[in-house]
Amino acid sequence: MIIIIDFGSQYNQLIARRVRESHVYCQIEPPNVDMNTIADLNPEGIILSGGPSSIYEKNSPKIDKKIFNLGIPVLGICYGMHFMADALGGTVKRAGKREYGFAKLNISDPTNLFKGIEGYTNCWMSHGDSIKKLPNGFKSTASTENTKIAAFANKKKHLFGLQFHPEVDHTPRGSKMLRNFLFNICGCKRSWTMKSFADEAIADIKNTVNNNKIILGLSGGVDSSVTAVLINKAVEKNLTCIFIDNGLLRLNEAEKLKKTFQKHLKLNIRFINATNRFLKALKGVTDPEKKRKIIGRVFMEVFEAEANKIKNVEFLAQGTLYPDIIESVSAFGGPTSIIKSHHNVGGLPKKMRLKLVEPLKYLFKDEVRALGKALEMDEELIWRQPFPGPGLAIRIIGEVTRKRLTILRDVDNLLLAEIRNQGYYKKLWQSFAVLLPIKSVGVMGDMRTYENIVAIRAVTSKDAMTADWAKLPHSFLGKISNRIINEVNGVNRVVYDISSKPPSTIEWE
Ligand code: XMP
Numbered sequence: 001m002i003i004i005i006d007f008g009s010q011y012n013q014l015i016a017r018r019v020r021e022s023h024v025y026c027q028i029e030p031p032n033v034d035m036n037t038i039a040d041l042n043p044e045g046i047i048l049s050g051g052p053s054s055i056y057e058k059n060s061p062k063i064d065k066k067i068f069n070l071g072i073p074v075l076g077i078c079y080g081m082h083f084m085a086d087a088l089g090g091t092v093k094r095a096g097k098r099e100y101g102f103a104k105l106n107i108s109d110p111t112n113l114f115k116g117i118e119g120y121t122n123c124w125m126s127h128g129d130s131i132k133k134l135p136n137g138f139k140s141t142a143s144t145e146n147t148k149i150a151a152f153a154n155k156k157k158h159l160f161g162l163q164f165h166p167e168v169d170h171t172p173r174g175s176k177m178l179r180n181f182l183f184n185i186c187g188c189k190r191s192w193t194m195k196s197f198a199d200e201a202i203a204d205i206k207n208t209v210n211n212n213k214i215i216l217g218l219s220g221g222v223d224s225s226v227t228a229v230l231i232n233k234a235v236e237k238n239l240t241c242i243f244i245d246n247g248l249l250r251l252n253e254a255e256k257l258k259k260t261f262q263k264h265l266k267l268n269i270r271f272i273n274a275t276n277r278f279l280k281a282l283k284g285v286t287d288p289e290k291k292r293k294i295i296g297r298v299f300m301e302v303f304e305a306e307a308n309k310i311k312n313v314e315f316l317a318q319g320t321l322y323p324d325i326i327e328s329v330s331a332f333g334g335p336t337s338i339i340k341s342h343h344n345v346g347g348l349p350k351k352m353r354l355k356l357v358e359p360l361k362y363l364f365k366d367e368v369r370a371l372g373k374a375l376e377m378d379e380e381l382i383w384r385q386p387f388p389g390p391g392l393a394i395r396i397i398g399e400v401t402r403k404r405l406t407i408l409r410d411v412d413n414l415l416l417a418e419i420r421n422q423g424y425y426k427k428l429w430q431s432f433a434v435l436l437p438i439k440s441v442g443v444m445g446d447m448r449t450y451e452n453i454v455a456i457r458a459v460t461s462k463d464a465m466t467a468d469w470a471k472l473p474h475s476f477l478g479k480i481s482n483r484i485i486n487e488v489n490g491v492n493r494v495v496y497d498i499s500s501k502p503p504s505t506i507e508w509e
Contacts, residue, residue, distance in 0.1 A: 049081025
């Protein structure tokens with residue numbers, strides 16, 4: 001495994017991805033990680049990430065210098081390189097010219113990191129400081145026009161630094177450099193596969209949960225379903241899943257999920273229909289945050305009441321993913337455990353005192369899907385688009401009523417059928433409809449109509465942190481619009497949302 005020390009770079013997730021794409025497991029740790037933890041993790045190599053600070057700022061993040069004496073190869077990237085230089089007796093200075101963007105890299109030593117890359121290659125720079133004096137035992141291995149020491153190495157001690165970012169696509173040979181670090185320098189094996197992850201995770205869960213009972217809120221989404229299957233393999237009967245129908249699901253979704261779960265997953269599940277309770281609590285509420293809070297609260301009440309019926313529960317499983325626990329704009333605090341409040345189950349009541357089990361917390365969404373595949377789960381379940389916990393309530397702008405839910409369900413059903421038929425379902429991160437709280441005039445036959453407007457939202461994304469509106473063909477959008485207006489009673493106008501995230505969000509509320 002490889003450890004990445006998080007000095008706050010926006011590219012940290014990308015470094016992690018590059019390592020894992022090479023089938024090597026890696027984990028991101030904060031700079032204040034203690035050396036014993038590192039020794040226990042026993043990594044083959046360490047990568048010090050970039051970061052927004054300057055090494056000379058008072059509170060710039062630092063890691064124990066002993067990291068360079070562990071005999072483990074270290075690669076410093078940008079700020080990570082500055083830290084290494086400074087810690088080992090070199091000097092770092094504000095560069096005369098800030099270097100940002102493409103630069104031509106002149107490789108003077110095509111060994112180690114640069115093995116197989118000779119002469120010149122492009123690289124992506126983003127820095128204000130650079131190395132002025134090499135630490136003892138180091139040699140410059142590449143330069144650019146503005147930066148004399150664009151890469152350095154102390155081969156004897158297996159310490160390396162790159163001023164530029166090898167993890168971004170703009171450094172075309174960057175992946176090769178990282179692979180050189182992983183395989184030639186650190187001697188990693190390509191052993192990280194989803195099968196091996198599954199085996200290790202199952203053993204780990206067995207160990208943690210032992211013979212105790214564990215519960216899980218199953219939503220029908222990819223994350224909670226994969227979590228359930230994984231835990232079920234580890235503890236079988238001791239896992240109880242609780243599925244709460246909040247009345248805010250899509251057309252026939254609860255029944256469909258019930259069938260899928262029973263047929264394919266063989267899980268121990270309690271189904272609870274709490275529709276009336278949720279809809280009663282939402283009556284008359286139009287404020288988006290209030291809706292979310294009410295849904296979160298009722299969910300917890302229903303979940304807790306059901307959980308209390310199961311005796312001696314010690315653990316609660318959650319399908320938290322890696323992007324949820326990485327604070328994306330973390331300055332240099334390293335990964336935090338703050339989960340965006342609306343993205344988790346809603347925060348456990350403290351009195352439940354359950355210990356959390358989160359086996360997916362180091363995975364990205366596409367890795368979770370690969371894991372589902374390795375666990376031989378149903379393709380349809382693995383490829384489900386994300387669906388928010390508060391469900392259709394946050395896609396009905398204004399009050400949530402049974403009548404409006406019916407309209408939106410019919411639109412949503414038709415929309416998704418078309419999206420699937422045209423082969424867009426897997427390509428889009430999400431595609432859904434939003435029911436607006438205004439009406440507009442139309443004409444149907446010879447009749448004037450005054451009916452609802454729906455907006456179609458379709459986005460592409462990798463992890464929902466950013467998203468782009470999908471450029472669906474106009475003819476296809478036209479077909480969807482025609483079908484909705486003709487087939488769904490109560491809708492006479494369809495609009496398409498052409499906003500990206502940021503500054504908009506994916507959901508409308
Ligand atoms: P936004 O609207 O913030 O959404 O761009 C980002 C992603 O999160 C989903 N989402 C939720 N998921 N509970 C969830 O489990 C929620 O309360 C929630 N709100 C938004 C959204 O569908 C998108 O994929």
